[in-house]
Amino acid sequence: MSVRRVRRGEAAARPAARRVIPGATCAELAATYDAVLIGGGLQGVALAYELAKRGYGRLAVLDAAYPGSGASGRNGEMIRSAFASEEWIGLFDDSLRRWQILSAELDFNVLFTRAGYLLLASTPEALAAAQGNVALQRRHNLHVELLGHDDVRRLCPEMAPAMIAGAVLQTDAGFAHHDATLWAYAQAAARLGVEIHPYTTVTAIGATGGAVRSVTTDRGKISTSVVVDAAGGQARAVAGLAGVDVPVEVFRLEAMVTEPLAPFLRPAVSSPAIMGYCHQTTRGEFVGGTEPDVPVPCESIRSSLDGARDMATKFVRLFPRLAGVRMMRHWSGIVTQTADVAPILGRAPGIDGLYLDCGWVYGFVGAPAAAALMAELIATGRTPPVLAPFGIERFATGELIRETSLVVAAAGESVA
Ligand SMILES: Cc1cc2nc3c(=O)[nH]c(=O)nc-3n(C[C@H](O)[C@H](O)[C@H](O)COP(=O)(O)OP(=O)(O)OC[C@H]3O[C@@H](n4cnc5c(N)ncnc54)[C@H](O)[C@@H]3O)c2cc1C
DSSP states (O other), X not given: OOOOOOOHHHHHTHHHHHHXXXXXXXXXXXXXXXXXXXXXXXXXXXXXXXXXXXTOOXXXXXXXXXXXXXXXXXXXXXXXXXXXXXXXXXXXHHHHHHHHTHHXXXXXXXXXXXXXXXXXXXXXXXXXXXXXHHHHHHHTTOOEEEEEHHHHHHHOTTSXXXXXXXXXXXXXXXXXXXXXXXXXXXXXXXXXXXXXXXXXXXEEEEEETTEEEEEEETTEEEEOSOEEEOOGGGHHHHHHTTTOOOOOEEEEEEXXXXXXXXXXXXXXXXXXXXXXXXXXXXXXXXXXXXXXXXXXXXXXXXXXXXXXXXXXXXXXXXXXXXXXXXXXXXXEEEEEEOTTSOOEEEEOTTOBTEEEEEOOSSTTTTHHHHHHHHHHHHHHSOOOTTTGXXXXXXXXXXXXXXXOOOSSEETTEEOO
């Protein structure tokens, strides 16, 4: 795997693009920064914002293309914290608390819609597991309700009855707008002095004496003692520039949006039975994605006919009224996935000043908390307890996180 170079057309578009991307700068790179964040996705930009809030010094976010060009501008926008493990609940509920006030904090409407998040159970076995999860979630003060068949029918009258055994409803979760969220963080970070440099590809990380010293880009070399790998689908290649192996595989996820429809779906819905997730926007479009039962590693963001067919078939099965509705757009993005599907957050082994913020499959909902907690680690040197289980060490010690409520398949094995 190697670092992706910017295509010729993209390079030509650089000056114009820099002017229109919220928060991005046209300035030259400085010779020195206190921290360099590689990747202008939600993780890199939100972390830069949190570091700037702490007055961390001169900060640069570098992106090989434009901020939000990776998975952060391509995701399904689903937001919940009702997971099945202490570790995921700890991190993601911290995030959900931050989502509730994010528009006010960033002074930009991220369109967080607290419409509820329904995790559907389609079999008695899935419902029994959900019951156990709800008990754990309530111990963590999550706002969750266990719904039976009739309750779900009342909430989602257009859902196929045969798909419904019951569900967990998280009442204060929902969805937001992915572009608005990225732009909100980028503009807020820029207001605090963060430099967001689009079309700037990192090609080398210099480390001597066991510590980070520099990053080299296609626009020049920068001195710095702190580097964060937030390079999304390229995170393994970027860590490899410093000789660090990040155990992730890259997978393509596909999503789609229909023509606007009269309101028929209030909450966000995830269904492990069809490995799908969806919501209806306030403009009426039905947005969602489905995944294959066994994912095949793939670094291409070319959308596939198989993907479109899979989504159309499964969503019509879940909501029969979608039959005949027009799919307006269909797109793909890539995510990096670890063996336990949890992100890698913390210090990189063996190199002072190198941090990892990658391996994300739920990196949209997780961004607000990960950013704040990673900023705390970088600024104070102390790992916040909620972050501790997500360190890269777990792959050496075997202390993987067991999370069983994900609507995504682990490589080679379905975990839904
Ligand atoms: C179809 C789809 C649906 C999804 N649905 C959801 C969902 O509903 N909820 C949820 O929480 N998550 C969802 N996700 C996952 C979520 O989008 C990601 O986990 C999240 O966006 C990751 O953010 P990131 O900042 O780590 O990576 P990205 O957004 O991928 O950003 C990484 C950036 O790094 C840059 N980069 C790479 N290499 C270099 C380099 N050498 N130099 C400089 N820059 C570099 C890239 O250009 C890119 O902009 C979905 C993803 C997809 C694709």
